[in-house]
Amino acid sequence: MDNTKITQLANFGQSAWLDYISRSLIETKKLEELIGLGLRGLTSNPAIFEKAINSGSDYDQAIYNLCRSGKSAFEIYDCLTIQDIRDAADIFMPVFKDTGGLDGYVSLEINPKLAYDKGQTIEEGKRLQREVARPNLMLKVPATEEGFSAIEELTACGMNVNATLIFSLKQYVNTANAYIRGINRYLKSNSDANKIRSVASCFVSRIDTVIDDRLDELARDKPAGSDKDNLLKLKGKAAVSNCAFIYKNYSEIFSSAQFKNISLKGANPQRVLWASTSTKNPAYRDIKYVIELIAKNTVNTLPQNTLEAFLGHGSVKEALTSDVFCADNIISALEKAGIGINDVCADLLRGGLAAFEKSFDALLSAIEAKKERLCVIAN
Numbered sequence: 001m002d003n004t005k006i007t008q009l010a011n012f013g014q015s016a017w018l019d020y021i022s023r024s025l026i027e028t029k030k031l032e033e034l035i036g037l038g039l040r041g042l043t044s045n046p047a048i049f050e051k052a053i054n055s056g057s058d059y060d061q062a063i064y065n066l067c068r069s070g071k072s073a074f075e076i077y078d079c080l081t082i083q084d085i086r087d088a089a090d091i092f093m094p095v096f097k098d099t100g101g102l103d104g105y106v107s108l109e110i111n112p113k114l115a116y117d118k119g120q121t122i123e124e125g126k127r128l129q130r131e132v133a134r135p136n137l138m139l140k141v142p143a144t145e146e147g148f149s150a151i152e153e154l155t156a157c158g159m160n161v162n163a164t165l166i167f168s169l170k171q172y173v174n175t176a177n178a179y180i181r182g183i184n185r186y187l188k189s190n191s192d193a194n195k196i197r198s199v200a201s202c203f204v205s206r207i208d209t210v211i212d213d214r215l216d217e218l219a220r221d222k223p224a225g226s227d228k229d230n231l232l233k234l235k236g237k238a239a240v241s242n243c244a245f246i247y248k249n250y251s252e253i254f255s256s257a258q259f260k261n262i263s264l265k266g267a268n269p270q271r272v273l274w275a276s277t278s279t280k281n282p283a284y285r286d287i288k289y290v291i292e293l294i295a296k297n298t299v300n301t302l303p304q305n306t307l308e309a310f311l312g313h314g315s316v317k318e319a320l321t322s323d324v325f326c327a328d329n330i331i332s333a334l335e336k337a338g339i340g341i342n343d344v345c346a347d348l349l350r351g352g353l354a355a356f357e358k359s360f361d362a363l364l365s366a367i368e369a370k371k372e373r374l375c376v377i378a379n
Contacts, residue, residue, distance in 0.1 A: 005314040006038035006307070012316050013296035015103050017041035019275065020304050022052035023059055026087050037311065040095055040103035042088055043162070043201075043275070043301045045140070046112060047359040049081055054366045063367065064374040073368040080367075081108065082131050089134035096136040101197060107162045108132065109140040112356035118146040118153075125154045138162040138199070142353060143171045148178040155182025155196060164201040164275070165352045168345035172246045172272075175200045176253050179270040180262070187265055194266030199273040199299055202246050203352065204289050207239040209280050210344050211334065218337060234333055236284055240292045241327035242341060244320055247272060247295055251322045273299040278306045287314050295320035 006016040018034060021044045025031050031042075053059050059080055066076045089106045096104025108128060114120045125139045139154060141147045142165045154161050155178070163175040179198050186193055212235045222228035253259065254269035263269075277289035277300055285291070286309045290300055294316060302310065331341055 002037055004037045005311050005316060006040075008316040009294070009300075010038055010040060012294065012318070013298075014294055015040040015299045016307065016310075017043055017103075017105075017273070017299055017301040018304065018307060019043045019277075019301040020048055021084055021088060021106075022048075022055075023084060024056070026084065026091065027058075031088065031091055034307070035091065035095060039307070040099070041092065041105045041107075041299065041301070043107040043140075043273075044081075044085070045109045045164075045359070046356055046363050049077075049084075050359050050363040050366060053080070053363065053370070060370065060374060063370050067371045067375050073364045073371060076367050076371065077364060078131075082128070085132055085137065086134060089132065089136050092136055093134075101136075101195065104136045105138045105160065105162075105197065105199075106134075106136060107138040107140050109164070109356070112142070112353065112360050115142045115144055115353050115356075116146050118149045121146065121150040122153050125150065125159065126157065129159055135195075136160075138197070140164045140201075142356075143175045143200075144349070144353070148174050151175060151178040151198075152182040152185070155179055155198065156185035158186055158190070158196060160196060161198045162201055162273070163198070163270075165349055165356075166200055166202045166246075167207065167242075167348045167352075168342055169242070169245050169249060170342070171345070171349070172200055172202060173249055173253070176250070176270055180253075180259060183262055183267045187262060187267070192266040193262065194268065197268055198270040200250075200270055201273045201275040201301070202243060203276040203348070204239045204243060204274055204293070205276045205278060205280050206348050206352075207242055207341070207344060208236055210348065211238040211339055211341070212236065212281065214339050215337070218339075230333070231337060234330060234337070236281065236288070237330045238334060238339075238341060238344075239289070240320075241324075241330040242345075243274065243293055244324045244327035245331075247298070247320050248322045248324050269297065271297055271299055273301055275301050277301070278303045290314060291317070292319050294318055 085108045092104040110124050138160045140162045141150050143163045151161050215231050219228045219231040250272045274293045279286050279288050290310050
């Protein structure tokens with residue numbers, strides 16, 4: 001394997017995953033090429049699948065065949081995504097084996113319309129696990145109140161869970177505790193929990209997008225001077241500060257006596273995964289949310305363009321530790337300015353759930369449109 005920036009990152013202790021999937025990524029061997037450069041996992045979501053299916057003809061033959069067999073739009077979606085996830089999981093299997101199950105995972109989102117239904121989320125997770133039938137599958141469950149129960153239950157059943165749409169510190173702590181409860185339940189009837197892995201996906205750049213806009217609004221009403229300057233100096237700092245608190249809590253939770261007791265029975269820490277790490281503001285570096293979030297025993301899932309940018313001009317140096325002195329000052333200054341990060345995170349969670357539902361509906365609509373067009377052409 002080449003000594004690339006992402007292999008250096010892995011040697012430091014952070015795994016780079018790809019936040020993208022498509023049929024062409026698999027069939028052109030591009031995914032295998034990226035693995036050769038050090039890529040160690042993959043995440044997907046409805047928006048990613050919508051883009052992949054809408055952006056060309058890669059799926060047309062499969063959609064046509066499934067249409068001819070009488071499948072509905074949802075059934076076609078199910079077949080297409082499960083096949084892509086299976087194939088990607090097979091390609092990552094050597095990584096999974098070489099890392100002893102630390103990496104090599106492919107994440108599949110449970111139907112986002114079930115986010116507020118604990119029972120259906122659990123049943124759908126079990127179904128997807130059976131259908132994909134790969135040990136390196138991770139099931140994505142949103143970190144809602146209902147989701148915490150599902151995370152616990154699926155973990156207790158021995159499944160790998162990617163808890164997603166985490167914005168706030170409270171969400172993160174609840175997620176970590178749900179995972180630990182699940183591991184404890186699993187160990188009641190199993191002697192070794194080593195095969196279970198989990199990540200807590202904390203969304204990053206969206207926090208800065210919202211807070212930067214609010215800082216601009218506040219500064220607009222201020223006369224030139226130190227007050228205005230102090231507000232503008234806070235731009236681009238909220239998201240990473242929030243991550244610093246999450247990482248500190250991760251370090252404390254998984255070094256606690258409570259967790260050490262179950263780690264003796266093979267329990268693995270639930271790693272923090274930094275998600276939504278593309279840069280939205282063109283004034284910021286294109287790899288801002290990569291280089292500022294380098295921390296041991298974590299994962300960063302990157303869109304393809306961000307991954308390529310980091311390969312091209314990234315650097316590997318520890319950026320986050322358990323020291324939150326600077327982060328505390330940033331969050332306190334935002335609170336003083338009237339911007340509560342917890343309120344922002346709550347709004348982002350609601351918006352994120354709605355956006356995933358919207359993408360899921362758009363994905364089914366796109367499949368339905370292709371289905372009708374392809375079957376009309378064939379007839």
